[in-house]
Amino acid sequence: MNGQSPEPSTIRDAAELRAQFGTVGPLAAHKVLDHIDDYGRRFIALSPFLVLASADASGNVDASPRGDAPGFVAVPDARTLVIPDRRGNNRIDTFLNLLESPGVGLIFMVPGINETLRVNGTAAMTQDADLLDSMSAQGKVPAAGLVVRVREAFFHCGKAMIRSGLWDPERHVGRSAFPSLGRILADQTAAATVPDAEAMIADAYRTRLY
DSSP, rough: OTOOOOOOOOOHHHHHHHHHHOOOOOOHHHOBBSSSSSHHHHHHHOOEEEEEEEOOTEEEEEEEEESSSSSSSSSEEEEEEEEOOOOOSSHHHHHHHHOOEEEEEEEOOOOOOOOOOEEEEEEEEEHHHHHHHOOOTTBOOOOOOEEEEHHHHHESSSSHHHTTTTOGGGGOGGGGSSSOHHHHHHHHOOOOOOOHHHHHHHHHHHHHHO
């Protein structure tokens, strides 16, 4: 490539794209549900982690990690999920996106299980006091929650997890192999010294998880 950026695809329509990749297998073609079934509920109850994707009106996309104790996402009915918004850095990228475009995509993960659960739909912030109170953790009530209206739900095969070895302890990277977040942010922003940045992050991890 001689250091040059790759050329974008010249494929311009769905038929040509499908010809490039081939037909969808029968299981994949029919696995998409319009609700959370019992298998989905059980998987969400086991899941301590998900990735939430959203976009603004211009199509600028953001993906945000969300995590807590297994089952932290509530499933009040088959077409609704509620995600508590625990304390973060106050960038509120997801909520800002939802003011412009309600579409979201979720990927639920369960450590030790290679398959994932994908949920697509629309979302909006809630400040319902009773609902948020029911999702308190460590004695702290979340300041807001995210109500997701389910449009699609389906399980994704484990090929990516198997290839990556994500859950394989023998392939886990030692923490010393990569710089600390304090070091990275201090170097990238020049907004604090390395010791100060590392102290702020350590304090946030210790006292402001909830």
